[in-house]
Amino acid sequence: MQKKLYWKAYANDDRNKVIEEIKNIISINDGCIMNFNIFSDLTLTLSVEIEENKVQILHKALSSILNISELELNNLNLESKKEWLIFINISFSRGKGELKRRIPKVPG
Numbered sequence: 001m002q003k004k005l006y007w008k009a010y011a012n013d014d015r016n017k018v019i020e021e022i023k024n025i026i027s028i029n030d031g032c033i034m035n036f037n038i039f040s041d042l043t044l045t046l047s048v049e050i051e052e053n054k055v056q057i058l059h060k061a062l063s064s065i066l067n068i069s070e071l072e073l074n075n076l077n078l079e080s081k082k083e084w085l086i087f088i089n090i091s092f093s094r095g096k097g098e099l100k101r102r103i104p105k106v107p108g
Contacts, residue, residue: 002082002083002084003052003082003084003085004084004085004086004087005055005085005087006086006089007059007062007068007086007088007089008068008069008088008091009062009066009067009068009088010066010067010093011065011066011067011090011091011092011093012093015041015044018065018066018090018092021065022062022065025058025061025062026046026050026058029050029054029058030051030054031058031086032050033046033048034047034049034085041092042091042092043089043090043091044090044092045087045088045089046086046087046088046090047086048085048088049084050084051080051081051082051083051084052076052077052078052080052081052083052084053077053080053081055076055086056071056073056076058086062088
């Protein structure tokens with residue numbers, strides 16, 4: 001059975017910039033985004049699959065751009081390569097509850 005972690009985080013910077021940085025950090029640390037949900041411009045949820053021995057490194061990297069809940073090391077085996085599933089709930093402090101995407105005009 002795959003073990004799970006639940007992290008809560010929030011960001012003060014621009015939502016699009018933070019999302020790009022999160023994607024890069026997860027990729028660099030050999031994680032894989034399995035699922036995501038965007039709730040307006042207020043919240044993003046991610047499901048990330050990653051090897052157990054890389055969980056601590058991922059958490060540290062994400063904490064450089066997010067205010068994130070603490071990592072409990074009690075349940076981690078830093079030598080194990082078992083897959084873990086991490087659910088991350090990210091809130092954006094600059095959100096207003098109105099997600100608008102601008103679609104450029106296409107000629108024709």
